[in-house]
Amino acid sequence: MSSTEQQKNEQGKRVREGFLGQRMIVLPQAVKRRIAGNPLTRGIYLTAIGHYPKAVNHYIERKSGAAQYILIYCTEGMGTIEAEGNNYVLLPNNYFIIPRNTAHRYQSSDTNPWSIYWLHFTGEQADGLYARFKAESAIPQVRNLPYEEKRILQFEQVYAITEHSFQDREMEVMSAALHYFIASMIYNKEANPEMYSTGTVSNSIQFMKQHIGGRFGIEDLAAQQRISVSHYSRSFKKQTGTSPINYFNQLKVYQSCQYLYFTDRSIKEISVTLGFDDQYYFSRLFSNIMGISPSAYRKQHKART
Numbered sequence: 640m641s642s643t644e645q646q647k648n649e650q651g652k653r654v655r656e657g658f659l660g661q662r663m664i665v666l667p668q669a670v671k672r673r674i675a676g677n678p679l680t681r682g683i684y685l686t687a688i689g690h691y692p693k694a695v696n697h698y699i700e701r702k703s704g705a706a707q708y709i710l711i712y713c714t715e716g717m718g719t720i721e722a723e724g725n726n727y728v729l730l731p732n733n734y735f736i737i738p739r740n741t742a743h744r745y746q747s748s749d750t751n752p753w754s755i756y757w758l759h760f761t762g763e764q765a766d767g768l769y770a771r772f773k774a775e776s777a778i779p780q781v782r783n784l785p786y787e788e789k790r791i792l793q794f795e796q797v798y799a800i801t802e803h804s805f806q807d808r809e810m811e812v813m814s815a816a817l818h819y820f821i822a823s824m825i826y827n828k829e830a831n832p833e834m835y836s837t838g839t840v841s842n843s844i845q846f847m848k849q850h851i852g853g854r855f856g857i858e859d860l861a862a863q864q865r866i867s868v869s870h871y872s873r874s875f876k877k878q879t880g881t882s883p884i885n886y887f888n889q890l891k892v893y894q895s896c897q898y899l900y901f902t903d904r905s906i907k908e909i910s911v912t913l914g915f916d917d918q919y920y921f922s923r924l925f926s927n928i929m930g931i932s933p934s935a936y937r938k939q940h941k942a943r944t
Contacts, residue, residue: 653698653746656691663689664798670805675762677807680814683762683821688798692754694718700744707759708769709737710821711745714791716753717893719900720745725778726901729753730893733781734824736772739765748896749939750929756794760817772825784827785841785878793820839864839871840878847887851894854914857883892928895921899937906933 656663665687666674674680686707691697693716711720712734720727720735722743727735737743739761747753773779784790797820800813823830843864847853855863860883861871875883891913898909910921925933 653696655697655699658691658694658697660692661689661694662798663687664801666801666805670810673807674810674814677811679811680807681762682764682814683760683768683818684810684814685797685801685817686759686761688758688801690754690756690794690798693752694747694755695752696749697747697752698744699746702742704739704741704743705737705759706739707761708739708765709743710758710760710824711735711737712756712790712794712824713753714756716748716751717896718745718747718753718755723778726897727781728893728897729755729781730890732784732786734784735781736769736779738769738779748929750931750936756791758797758817760821762814764818768821768825782824783841783844784824785838786880790820790823793823796820839866840875843871843875843883844879844886844890847890851891852912852914855887860884860887888924889928891915892925895925895933896929896936899933909933 666685671684671686674684697718711729713729713731715731717731718729720729720737720743722737722741729735737745772782793816797813797816800809800816803809843860846860846863847855857868857872861868864871866874872883875886879886881889895909895913898904898912904912906922907918910916910918913921915921915924922933925936929936931939
């Protein structure tokens, strides 16, 4: 890891690494120089890669940024990223790429710690890939991906190749596999047009996010997608692992975390904004999902800023 990384050890808790089951590989400088000079690998290559499951108290801050792009893919829990003066929340099946040479910090949720697959990548094609990730947005956005087991297998392939050997042939295969892995995320829509053209679940999730303060029952959500309740519910649970209403409520609670983090709105105001007439119902829902009350969550965060 870069020497500019800082470990913020508040009350002896926040840590950079050391999680149960974690895996990490950092390429030696000599290997990186050799890869950068190889015409078959210099287009795109990684400098570090890892998997942090249930990363409790994970916290990284780089005041001068990193020399490489950093891709973080969240599969469980949640966490936050701050970069270029913007704040982002990563939820399951979200990923984000932090631009290189940019001050940033990121951290796992205190109450619902994330599990992340991450890598640092660079090369002659890295800027172009990042531009495709950013698309035409003035500000880069967190990207959502449909869950696919093969994506994890692709990551594991890159990791296994890198773990096996740093020799030229292995690094050439690593570069090709890495390019495929990153491109499969950035170009997911183009690579899977049938999924997006008939993406009932993805479309419904997008509708939920755009109407986060709405009050919709299962019938409303199914009607919005113009399919039956039974078909809608079955498809939604198959792709996300939970019911549409549970998912919508989770999105509302995750959005409330943003308000608790970054605003001084009262809990009552937040609950009304998110479509809850009953502040106490909202607080119970928040506690069930986050394992802590909204007021305690806010107090815990304010004490660390």
